[in-house]
């Protein structure tokens with residue numbers, strides 16, 4: 001089994017004897033730029049904040065989030081990573097049916113089942129390059145079993161890196177209002193994508209929309225455990241807040257996040273770096289198309305690749321890569337994918353070149 005999760009570095013260390021600090025994680029989808037020196041310096045002076053409880057309603061943090069994503073601070077809920085908020089909104093619809101756009105991040109299904117609900121799927125098709133077919137999704141959402149339930153969309157979608165434009169969601173959001181469906185859009189990767197994919201502004205118009213964001217990936221801070229949700233539905237917001245544990249975001253995370261969200265120079269640098277690297281890696285992958293390799297136009301900071309029919313499979317490539325200290329994602333365990341799919345995120349140029357070099361060798 002080589003379908004390790006991107007954060008399974010300890011397991012890799014144990015199995016392959018490679019120290020975790022030496023593994024280049026192409027599987028975690030975290031920006032390679034790390035945190036800024038400015039943040040490190042600022043937090044040295046802030047350490048005593050852990051002597052206090054965080055604000056109960058996180059008003060200062062919600063204000064910083066609101067400014068960052070142009071949302072009303074009153075519409076924001078902060079949480080312990082996007083994971084906490086995904087779990088909580090699913091608990092709010094406990095026991096109901098949840099339509100999940102697939103292939104998808106496996107935690108949605110786990111949370112739905114834990115909450116006694118029934119996961120059902122809208123499968124994107126490989127023949128359509130995993131693009132969102134909104135007409136088919138509309139028809140699937142119109143099923144009566146979904147009334148009072150959930151529609152869960154990851155946008156851009158992990159693992160395909162394909163995405164739906166915000167404006168194209170209006171009909172589905174209207175349908176969700178009519179059927180009392182909460183439409184959860186997981187925008188964990190949206191900071192890496194073009195603005196047209198960001199749905200947060202639509203929360204003002206559609207109370208059915210519950211947007212979830214994370215600081216783990218774009219801000220290189222998965223250990224901070226900070227996520228937030230945006231909704232204009234007061235009832236939904238209060239219900240989710242009721243489910244949440246108090247003070248689930250630490251005073252330290254609160255202070256760090258306030259700094260990070262206002263660091264415009266850093267935000268610009270990460271956005272520009274990933275945009276350039278995405279373009280550069282895709283041009284290199286284009287050269288491998290003649291050998292039967294296929295990839296799907298990525299909108300986020302990672303790409304899904306289908307390996308040629310003949311030759312090495314995902315587990316074989318995983319083994320070859322990990323022996324060189326590079327950890328990619330074998331996607332065979334995702335619904336709708338098989339052993340011919342791998343996913344990797346864009347890291348530093350020299351690392352990306354090394355991985356592309358290895359892929360080139362295996363498809364030659």
Ligand SMILES: Cc1ncc(COP(=O)(O)O)c(C=O)c1O
Pocket residue numbers: 028029080081082083084105154158186188213214215216222225226227
């Ligand atoms: C689609 C998606 N949503 C949510 C998460 C969890 O993010 P967080 O660290 O904010 O809990 C991940 C992590 O890999 C993810 O890929």
